[in-house]
Amino acid sequence: MYHPTRREFLVRSALLAAGVSTLPLLRPTTSTAQGAIRAEDLVDAGESFGRGTGRGVTQGAAPGGTALRAARGGAFTSRVLQSSIGFTHVGLHWSAAVPSQAELVFELRTSQDGSSWSPWSAARLQRLPEETQVGDYFASLVYAGGARFVQYRATFQTAGGASPSLRRVTATVIDSPATTISLSSAATDQLPAQSVSDADSGRDLTVTSREQWGANEKQRFSRRNKELWAEMFVPAKKLIVHHTATRNDYADAAEAAAEVRAIYYYHAVTQRWGDIGYAALVDRFGNLYEGRHGRGEGTGREYLSAGVVAGHDTGYNYGSAGVALLGDATQGNWPMTADNGPMWDALVRFGVFEAGRHYLRPLNADGTAASSSFLRSDNVWTASMRNVSGHKETNSTACPGETVMALLDELQSAVHSGLADTSRTGVTLTNVRPGGRETRVGTTIAYEWVAEQPEGGWTLVGYEYCAEGWYKPANNINITYLSGYTSEAQPRQAWTRVGAQTTSRSFTPTKAGQYTFHVRAVLRNDTTGTERRGAYAGRHTYLVK
């Protein structure tokens, strides 16, 4: 799901070890409702494999130790792994070599006493080895409700005589208790929340902040107090919907927040990302959670920062916002099967806020889904990507499940409707030169644009444009800002205002990178006299080599 490769992380780790950092040292802060997470890694490998039982599976020498293999398909059931703590969740991850077409499928079961067991449940693959610094395959979290024992079984599917080679299995058990949260109302399904304002778009949103859901900010920092994943800012051009592939039957708001804290720990600590991978999450009660940490630290920090890069969709993380629905949409007890209900409403609220503040168009004028080509962070183009997409449209995954995929048309319409409080006057770029979408350093790039006719009650009074430019080396997750940003260490988009007569601009990139030109209309309300930006910016991206 995440973009950077393992090699990028090793390079970054080396830079950190050398004391090279783009940001000053930031002190971790203690959150007010800190989740008391405990966790333990239960490792099965080498000799301890011998205490499991295999059918068609043998153990043999492999680079760096031994591995399990199957000549013609087989299954392996592990010994019982015992934890020293009671735990609420288990995340299975494994080190393996899996030939193409072959497959390793995991299931697990849990027990409180080691004799009475839960049914086997699928441990579904969520991250590939190159998607985390750890280098393991990671399955999504399985709920275990106070268990102390876990057992797994692996099914080996061979391809043309080539077997998967399983070197190590780790069951990371996490205890994320549903601690008492001081609820904002008598309703036990509503979390405290606070209002967030986006000055640029004039939009507000009520969100449960990281402090309010109990994020332990220390999980973002190393033992030596270094922030593990510095915040970077790339304006979102796409909204991408996920599910978390965790349980659906959390009973109340306290349990829902405990689910979010478990996911945060699993991403930040177990997978060594240093934070949760989503920009925001939504639970079945309609609570909307702030995800990835944004600008500033501690008291006075910014909530739900616009454009902060998170890790939710490999290749697409730079320039998209990922929102995750809490639970598993592939299961029969999935709560959101139609375009209504509290989870749906919260998803739409976030979609309107996010599309609104990034001037994203969900629908074309003719009502079809708006789309554009997207330049991935590895400089590969995706043609005709919908502005509101599901994760599986971008990468090979079941996320967010067919039930949610079937609702994305309705989501586009609902976000479109929600943007009706401002003029829809969009701007369209015309006569972009040079043609195509890739060019060379030193080439002048020129844009002309035209605004749609403002609706009644609004007058076009000007434009604002921004030539967003940044560079990401292939071997590093950090970007260098090149143009279109303010000069702060944690910069924002810098917009230039021009009059309504100005309808062209040109600039000449002097450095290689990704450059996106944004231009939006500024309109005055004829009744109130207040100025507001039009709902949709014109936008065009060049890869400059």
Ligand SMILES: [Zn+2]
């Ligand atoms: Zn996903």
